[in-house]
Amino acid sequence: MDARTVIGRLRRGEDPQPSELAWFAAGLASGGVSDAQAGAFAMGVCLRGLSDAGRVALTLAMRDSGDVLNWDLDGPVVDKHSTGGVGDCVSLVLAPMLAACGVYVPMISGRGLGHTGGTLDKLEAIPGYSVSPDEDRLRRVVSEVGCAIVSASGDIAPADKRLYAVRDVSATVESLDLITASILSKKLAAGLQSLVLDVKCGSGAFMKTPEDARALAQALVSTANAAGCPTSALITDMSQPLVPSLGNALEVELCMQVLTTAQGGPLRDLCLSLGAELLHTAGIDGGTERLERALDSGAAAERFGKMVHALGGPVDFVENWQRLLPEAPVIREVTAQQSGTVSAIDGEALGLAVVDLGGGRRVETDPVNPAVGLTEVVRLGAQVEKGQPLARIHAAREEHADQAAAAVRAAITYGAPCAQPPLVLERIG
Incomplete structure (x- = not known):
């Protein structure tokens, strides 16, 4: 050949x-x-x-270009993958919830890409947390804790790493076939027995329209199932940030509030929806009730704390996260310059504002400031008066805060009253 x-x-x-x-x-x-x-x-x-069969063949070929993990555990090995969005910190809450329900979650995650935040960058806001354990340590943490959120090693789907770098400079990133093979080759190499996909749709996602999101979800689900991994997908709303905090440490803080105080809101709701879908796919009934108990009893928070410590973080993180997470030196409100109803939010613009604050990367070698970002971001449908806050900016310098304030104001559109969009738009199974 x-x-x-x-x-x-x-x-x-x-x-x-x-x-x-x-x-x-x-x-x-x-x-x-x-x-x-x-x-x-x-x-x-x-x-x-490629044809459907060709897409499956490419996915399996890229999976088999490196190591494929096998597990000998007393429960299903499962995972969740999100196509990325603004304020999407689901993994940090869902992985320990699932572990507390008796399944095992070797979650291979990524860094920030474009305007979207990265799960690994968020976890690295926790002092000492290592996202790159060797295989023996990964296996030990998954076996003993039930979950580990880590990066892909160089031995997992190396063909994808090489091809992605080429795609990035050859204007071929948008290929549905290549996106599908890239995502699934790494997930399938983790040795999963069940997978749920969170395909985001809206201004803060890569897929802006329901049609594009549906096409990607169908390609991912059909390919994963044909490759032998039972998989379903939820198309979820990203017409506004999932949570009102954007930025690495700030999103970890919000996750800890959900884990330790049984706080409600869209993050909890989406974790319950995705988790129940995944447990059902893995053959476990009563998923919603199991997951609610895991949260409300503190079992999920306990698993998160054990995972953090097992991967190098503080032993007391769950008890003392308020003083252990970094804080930005400049904190300032950005206020509305007119009265009206918030009718649209440009999530991509807000994500890029966080990147410009130093919370993401313009190029791969850029350092990330874990403390910066936005909190208390206004929600769709909110009635605001002139002078009321639209968000709170966390910045390293005053001039960075000035730039972020202008970006936040430009990202907000006022218009006719509107209802909150549904969180889950469609199921693809």
Whole structure:
């Protein structure tokens, strides 16, 4: 085999054979395929597309380009994946909730991408937390605690890491087939027995329209199931930030409030919806009641504390998170310059405002300030008077706060009264 044969098939609109895709993925991982050939492959898939069978074959080939974990545990091994949104800190609450219900969650997570925050960046706001344990430590934490939220090692789906870097510079990131293979190759390499997908839709998500979100959800669900992992998806609203806090330490703080005080709101509601869907897919009935007990009894908070300590964080984080999380030196309200009803919120603009404060990356090497961000962000449908606060800014410098204030005001649209949109828009199973 050689790369030209695979690329030629794509150019003619044909699916490469599964054996050819396996060879190509191995070449991506080993360096046997050049950057030029990887770019031509990505462009061929982007322009011509793959059949359903071809998408499954590519996903499995990329999964098998590295290590695939196997587990010997006394309960199902499950996970949740989100396509990313603003104020989306579900993983930090849902993983320990699920662990407290008797399932095991080796959650392979990512860093911030574009305007969306990253689960790993949020966890690194906790002093000492290590997102990169070796495999022996990962297995020990999952077995003893029930959950571990970590990064993918270099041995997990290395073909995806190589191809993603090429896609990023070759205008092929948006390919539905390549997005599906990228997400699922890493998830399936974790040895899952069940998966739920949270596909975001709206101004704060990558998928802005219900049609685009539905197409991605259907591709992910059909591919994962065909690859042998029982999977379903919920399409969820991202027409406003999921929670009113944006920024790494600030979102951890809000998660701790949900875990330790049984606080309600959209974060709790979405965790219950996704968790019940996942437990049902794993063959466990009564999911909502089990998850509510895990939260309200403090069992989920206990699991989170054990996970934090097992991965290098403070032993007393659950008890003392208020004094252990970093705080920004400049905290300022941004007020409305007119009265009216909040009819639209540009979630992407708010996410980029947090990036500009230092809470995310413009390029991969940028440092992240875990303390900065926004809190108390106004919600859709709110009636505001001129001079009332729209949000509270947490900044490293006064001039950064000035810039963020302008961005927040520009992200808010006033208009006719509107109701809160439903949190879950559709189920794809």
